[in-house]
Amino acid sequence: MQPLLKVENLVKRYARRGLGDAREEPAALDGVSFTIFPGTTLAVVGESGSGKSTLASCLACLESPTAGNIWYEGKDLVKCGERARRQARPQIQLIFQDPASSLNSRWSVFEILIEPLILQGKYTSEEMKQRANSLLERVGLAPDIVERPPTELSGGQRQRLAIARALALEPKLLILDEALSALDCSVQAQIANLLVELQSSLGMTYLFITHDLAMAAHLADQIAVMNRGRIVEQGPADHILRQPKHETTRRLLAAVPRIARAAFPAVEY
Amino acid sequence: MRYLLHRLGHAFFLLIGVSILSFLFTTLAPGTYFDEMRLNPQIAPEMVAALRAQYGVDKPLPVRYASWLNSVFHGEMGFSFAYNSPVAPLLLVRARNTLLLTITTTLLAWAISLPLGVWSAERLGRLPDRFLSWGTAALMVIPDLALALGLLVFAVRSGWFPTGGMASVDFATLSPLNKLRDLALHMILPVTALVLSALPLLVRHVRAAVADVLNAPFLLAAVGHGIPRRTLLYRYALPAAANPLISLFGFSIGSLLSGSLLVEVVMSWPGLGPLLMEAILSRDLYVVVGGILFSTLFLVGGNLLADLLLFWADPRIRTESGAQ
Amino acid sequence: MASVLEIQDLHVSYRSRSGMLHPALAGVSFGLLPGEILGVLGESGSGKSTLAVSLVRLLPGNGNITRGAVHFEGKDLLQAKPEELEQIRGRRISLIFQEPSLALHPTMRSGEQVRQVLAAHSAPGKSALSERTRQVLAEVFPEDADRIARSYPHQLSGGQRQRVLIAQAIACGPSVVIADEPTASLDPATQMEILGVFRTLKERLGLAMIFITHNPALLSGFADRVLVLYGGRVAELGPAAKVLASPRHPYTKALFASIPAVFEESGSVPRKRLAVIPGDSPISCLPRRGCCFEPRCTERMEICREREPELVNLSASHTVSCIKYEN
Numbered sequence: 001m002q003p004l005l006k007v008e009n010l011v012k013r014y015a016r017r018g019l020g021d022a023r024e025e026p027a028a029l030d031g032v033s034f035t036i037f038p039g040t041t042l043a044v045v046g047e048s049g050s051g052k053s054t055l056a057s058c059l060a061c062l063e064s065p066t067a068g069n070i071w072y073e074g075k076d077l078v079k080c081g082e083r084a085r086r087q088a089r090p091q092i093q094l095i096f097q098d099p100a101s102s103l104n105s106r107w108s109v110f111e112i113l114i115e116p117l118i119l120q121g122k123y124t125s126e127e128m129k130q131r132a133n134s135l136l137e138r139v140g141l142a143p144d145i146v147e148r149p150p151t152e153l154s155g156g157q158r159q160r161l162a163i164a165r166a167l168a169l170e171p172k173l174l175i176l177d178e179a180l181s182a183l184d185c186s187v188q189a190q191i192a193n194l195l196v197e198l199q200s201s202l203g204m205t206y207l208f209i210t211h212d213l214a215m216a217a218h219l220a221d222q223i224a225v226m227n228r229g230r231i232v233e234q235g236p237a238d239h240i241l242r243q244p245k246h247e248t249t250r251r252l253l254a255a256v257p258r259i260a261r262a263a264f265p266a267v268e269y
Numbered sequence: 270m271r272y273l274l275h276r277l278g279h280a281f282f283l284l285i286g287v288s289i290l291s292f293l294f295t296t297l298a299p300g301t302y303f304d305e306m307r308l309n310p311q312i313a314p315e316m317v318a319a320l321r322a323q324y325g326v327d328k329p330l331p332v333r334y335a336s337w338l339n340s341v342f343h344g345e346m347g348f349s350f351a352y353n354s355p356v357a358p359l360l361l362v363r364a365r366n367t368l369l370l371t372i373t374t375t376l377l378a379w380a381i382s383l384p385l386g387v388w389s390a391e392r393l394g395r396l397p398d399r400f401l402s403w404g405t406a407a408l409m410v411i412p413d414l415a416l417a418l419g420l421l422v423f424a425v426r427s428g429w430f431p432t433g434g435m436a437s438v439d440f441a442t443l444s445p446l447n448k449l450r451d452l453a454l455h456m457i458l459p460v461t462a463l464v465l466s467a468l469p470l471l472v473r474h475v476r477a478a479v480a481d482v483l484n485a486p487f488l489l490a491a492v493g494h495g496i497p498r499r500t501l502l503y504r505y506a507l508p509a510a511a512n513p514l515i516s517l518f519g520f521s522i523g524s525l526l527s528g529s530l531l532v533e534v535v536m537s538w539p540g541l542g543p544l545l546m547e548a549i550l551s552r553d554l555y556v557v558v559g560g561i562l563f564s565t566l567f568l569v570g571g572n573l574l575a576d577l578l579l580f581w582a583d584p585r586i587r588t589e590s591g592a593q
Numbered sequence: 594m595a596s597v598l599e600i601q602d603l604h605v606s607y608r609s610r611s612g613m614l615h616p617a618l619a620g621v622s623f624g625l626l627p628g629e630i631l632g633v634l635g636e637s638g639s640g641k642s643t644l645a646v647s648l649v650r651l652l653p654g655n656g657n658i659t660r661g662a663v664h665f666e667g668k669d670l671l672q673a674k675p676e677e678l679e680q681i682r683g684r685r686i687s688l689i690f691q692e693p694s695l696a697l698h699p700t701m702r703s704g705e706q707v708r709q710v711l712a713a714h715s716a717p718g719k720s721a722l723s724e725r726t727r728q729v730l731a732e733v734f735p736e737d738a739d740r741i742a743r744s745y746p747h748q749l750s751g752g753q754r755q756r757v758l759i760a761q762a763i764a765c766g767p768s769v770v771i772a773d774e775p776t777a778s779l780d781p782a783t784q785m786e787i788l789g790v791f792r793t794l795k796e797r798l799g800l801a802m803i804f805i806t807h808n809p810a811l812l813s814g815f816a817d818r819v820l821v822l823y824g825g826r827v828a829e830l831g832p833a834a835k836v837l838a839s840p841r842h843p844y845t846k847a848l849f850a851s852i853p854a855v856f857e858e859s860g861s862v863p864r865k866r867l868a869v870i871p872g873d874s875p876i877s878c879l880p881r882r883g884c885c886f887e888p889r890c891t892e893r894m895e896i897c898r899e900r901e902p903e904l905v906n907l908s909a910s911h912t913v914s915c916i917k918y919e920n
Contacts (some may be wrong), residue, residue: 048751048780087770105616113677155637182635184807184874189851189867196866218853255781257810258854406752486695493651493690494683494710504709508700583700584745 002074004038004205005059005173010068011239012054012229030229034223036171039199041206043220043237045213045252051229052209056177059207072173086202090120093166097178098215099158100202103150109136109161110146116168135164140194156187161195167198175207180215192219213256217241225249276576280569284562291561295554302350302552324350326505329478337555346562347555351547356559360541362548364526366435366565367533367540371525372458374409374463377516378471380507381464386475387502401476405469417462417535424458431455433537463529467521478510485509511582519575523568596624596664597801598648598769598884603661605640605647605825617643617656619825625769632816632833633805636848640825642691642804645773665769667781684714687762689772697746703757704730704742709731710764725764732797733760733790740800752783756790763794769802776811788815790873797827809849813837818910821845824875824885827904830913841913843892844870844903852903884916 014027027053036042046052058061059070062079070077070090075112096102103112113132117123136143136178137250138236139160150158166174176195193213198204210216216223217237225248233246244250303321306312323325326334338349345355352359385401392398424430431437435455443451482488483506491505530542537543541560548556580586604620615876618640625631635641646652648663651899662803663670666685682688690696698706708726717725733756733889746754757777760772774789776784788811794800812833819827819836821844828843840846850868874888883898884890885894890897897916905918 047782086798156873185809186636186848186851186870186874189853189869192853193866193869213781249783255785257781257784257808258886445767475810486690486692487698489651490688490690490696490758491698491709492682492715493649493688494677495681496683496709496713500709500713505701509698512699557608585699585747588745 001037003071004073005036005037005207006069006071007059008033008069008071009036009068010055010058010070012051012058012063025120027066027229029058029068031068032226032231034224034231034234036173036205036207038205039203039210040221041199041208041219042224043208043210043216044224044226044227045210045216046248047211047252049228050226052211052226053177054229055132056175056207056209057093057224060092061089062094062174091171092173092175093169093171095174095176095179096164097161097181099155099182100150102162103158103165104184105149105151108149109153112150112161113165113168116165120169131168135167138167138177138198139164154187155183155240156190159183159187159191163191163198164195167202171204173207174193175209177209178211179208181210181212183245187224188215193217211252213241213252214258219264225252272580273577275572283569284565288338288558288562289334291552291558292337293330295552295557296330296333297452298552302553302554310487318555319333337558346559349553349556351551351556353554356555358564359544359556363539363541363544366538367526367529367542369535370459370463370538370540371529373456373460374524374529375521376466377460378464378467379435380467382471382475383507386404386472387479387507389472389476389501390479391484393476393483398476400555405472408465409469413466413531414464414535415460417459417532420458420462421536430458435539456536459529459532459538462532462536465582467528473516475510475514478513479506482510484508508582512579515578515582516575519571519578521571522574523571525571526567527564595627597627598625598803599660599662599664599895600624601664602647602895603644603663604655604659605652606659607642607653608655608657617825620648621666621822621825621827623659623820623827623830625802625803627768628795628799628817629817630795630802630804630815632819633803634809634812634819634845634848635805635822636807636874639822639859641807641822642773644822644824645688645771645805646804646823648771650678650915651682651688661750680714683710683761683767685756685767686764686766686769687767688769689758689762689770689775691774691777692779693751694746696704697754699746701745702742703744703746703749706757707742707760709766710761715766729760729764731844732763733757738765744858751779751784752786755779755783755787759787759790763798763800764914765802766772766798768804771805773805774803774807776806777807784811791815810852821848824887824888827912827914828886829913831907831913841907841911841918842886843917844886844917845890847889902918 011027013027019045030051032051032055034042044052044055049186051087053066054063058065065078068078075084075088077085077088083105107115110132113135117128130159132146133143141157141160142162145153145157150161151195153161162179163174175220180191183191195206196219199206206219208216208219222234223237223240224231225240226232227248232248233240233244240249241253244253299419301321303317306317307314323331340347340355344357344359346357347355349356349359350367389398389401411559414572421432424432431454435452437443437451437455440451457563467510487509488505496505526541529538529540530545532538533540533542541563544556545560547553548560601622603618605623606614606616608614611669615759615797621640621644623631633641633644643652643656647656647658648670650658652658652851661671665681670681673681682713697703701709705725707729708722711722711725711729715722727738727740728743734741734753741749741753741757746757749757758775762772776787779787789803791804792815795802804812806812807820818831819829819833820827821836821840821842823844827847829836829840836845839847840849847868847870851870853867870889875885882900884893884902887897894916900916902914902916903919904912904914906912907918
């Protein structure tokens with residue numbers, strides 16, 4: 001099977017301008033490589049500052065990497081022309097952590113949903129209305145919220161809306177940058193179930209960036225552990241969790257807070 | 270301090286550019302100073318021609334610009350046809366008079382609007398604040414000209430204040446204390462007009478900036494720590510609201526020379542304003558260029574001052590530019 | 594043992610712009626024992642943040658405390674005068690807000706912010722104040738306390754900012770600290786660090802703490818007792834070990850079941866659905882005849898729609914508010 005996304009030696013450096021002199025900071029991404037196959041989920045875990053969010057922006061073509069290749073369905077997004085990149089962009093969508101700031105608070109739900117469709121310019125207004133309603137249904141939102149502004153929705157509802165908006169363009173790859181971290185525990189479970197269901201019905205592929213190992217363990221087929229811009233360990237989720245080899249992985253595992261259930265010992269702090 | 274040098278260099282080139290442009294525009298405008306003279310039948314045409322030659326009015330533009338630049342470096346800044354003297358001392362005297370008005374205005378306006386704005390922000394939405402909003406809105410709507418004229422009319426009718434000018438006729442004969450008193454009396458009306466026109470904008474900005482900060486989480490957290498109200502307002506809220514106010518202050522400084530033109534003309538205050546107006550109308554070329562340059566100097570200086578103040582007052586700007 | 598802080602039948606509501614009253618807390622009662630960590634578990638809409646600010650009367654303009662009492666050191670805080678409150682806040686009861694990046698003054702050095710808290714409640718000389726500031730910072734920053742004191746908040750990491758907030762809270766030696774989601778925006782390793790800081794401080798200073806969070810896993814091995822808040826009411830209250838290991842209230846049970854475990858019980862099973870609580874959390878629990886949780890409860894009975902449950906004592910220290918246990 002062809003990989004959907006293949007990243008090779010991705011490097012991203014930010015040059016900071018001081019008072020006149022350019023200063024180089026350590027690379028945010030320092031040679032990152034991995035592969036994602038269609039219909040699977042790769043979780044990228046790491047502490048703050050490990051480069052996870054930079055990875056998300058580079059893959060979603062929001063920033064251009066300093067070096068390396070991003071192969072999407074066989075095309076190199078870094079080296080190809082702007083036209084090919086523009087064709088590929090709608091197929092890779094990004095869901096952010098903060099549902100409040102990623103949705104325009106002055107627009108209604110309907111306007112938010114059809115914005116990507118308007119930009120594509122291919123639909124009539126009747127078609128767009130139908131599409132909006134079917135998207136809402138798909139993510140489990142009641143159709144009567146269509147006229148409300150996002151500020152009247154709960155955190156979970158907003159995240160569903162963000163997912164619906166992302167689905168409007170029929171993407172193949174969804175990058176979730178800490179998309180569940182700001183939600184309550186029970187809401188996280190609801191959204192996680194939605195993601196699993198979308199994966200099985202639409203064949204979505206996910207890149208799930210998080211520092212919550214428990215959720216990564218639940219959702220991911222493969223896990224990649226990042227530290228300081230590099231991937232220090234990667235492999236099938238089970239292997240990584242049961243037999244962590246790298247010190248970063250072990251440290252992340254030890255830091256997972258767990259409810260002391262009868263079968264599992266409480267963690268010492 | 271590379272940043273400072275960079276900005277100073279920038280300012281220098283800006284001034285050069287402004288001088289070239291103003292030179293260009295004033296000479297390109299039809300007519301010269303001597304046209305009035307030409308129309309006067311009592312002055313012989315040879316006299317006019319001789320004057321024109323003397324002042325080099327017919328020389329090509331770059332030559333005139335170069336000799337003007339030369340005179341700037343000698344501290345003269347060209348020659349005024351109307352006043353028959355170098356421009357620089359003329360400008361300096363008038364500028365001093367203008368600054369007397371505007372510096373007093375700026376100090377007064379800020380001294381009034383800061384506490385007023387803070388007071389209003391504390392009572393946001395309630396009746397006293399609403400009254401103040403209406404008051405400032407009304408003041409904003411009244412044109413400066415109407416204010417100045419209105420005050421003049423008041424002076425004439427009541428006879429309490431002199432109706433213009435900077436000094437009484439017998440100024441030279443007064444004792445030092447009375448000289449001061451006379452100056453103050455003459456200043457009251459123009460300063461009042463200027464302060465009244467500057468207040469509304471300032472008060473609104475202070476109010477908005479402080480109101481924003483009063484809602485901020487860190488202020489609530491400080492209340493939670495039991496910090497007393499006075500400290501909250503002046504040690505926590507005001508410094509946090511300072512950024513937009515500092516920029517506004519820079520703008521105040523920038524308009525020190527240019528903001529009072531209208532009031533000066535109406536109230537016959539011998540400042541830069543009336544001088545410039547006269548010079549423009551009579552095509553007194555070098556005075557115009559010199560006056561514009563002076564004003565630009567203050568504008569640029571004011572901006573620079575605001576940026577430096579921001580740099581000093583806000584540590585986030587300091588570290589962002591890598592100084593840390 | 595006498596409680597250091599006693600909350601009785603607290604009712605708080607917010608007035609919306611249209612004038613409608615939205616209840617946020619509808620009869621919350623509990624006591625905080627000296628030296629204990631009480632974990633308050635609640636999701637959005639449960640009223641947990643309202644609880645935190647109500648205790649020291651820091652509600653926003655449209656919030657009203659409509660009923661109840663908060664007894665502390667012999668007085669009812671809800672009846673206290675503003676000057677008395679100013680003396681109590683920060684000195685006897687401290688509140689640690691959410692979002693350390695927002696709760697610190699952006700242009701004041703961290704050391705100065707701690708010093709201000711000390712200066713507000715005591716009046717020693719300048720050098721005594723500086724010395725005390727140093728001591729307080731050294732409690733939470735065992736190394737490089739001086740460097741942190743000189744730094745501005747935007748130069749510190751999330752965990753360091755949180756520690757500065759903690760330093761401000763303990764500066765005047767309060768007997769109660771209320772922490773509202775202090776670890777919400779931090780990554781797991783830093784979360785553990787901050788919990789460790791709290792634990793050390795509790796042991797050294799004998800603090801009583803109310804620790805508000807939406808993540809039950811944080812309370813494991815940390816809190817002494819757990820109070821579960823739902824819809825502005827107490828759903829369950831008891832020793833942490835009991836509530837976390839064998840919860841009784843249907844909401845608590847469903848909440849714990851919806852959290853994924855790092856190790857699934859069986860090795861390579863196809864991804865299971867997490868057991869979710871159907872429906873959404875109530876934004877505010879409007880007064881209704883029946884139980885607040887009933888619409889989403891999997892164990893509901895007919896009677897649950899008709900009247901509100903009463904508080905039932907399962908044991909001396911464990912109470913549940915659910916009709917199932919009433920007999």
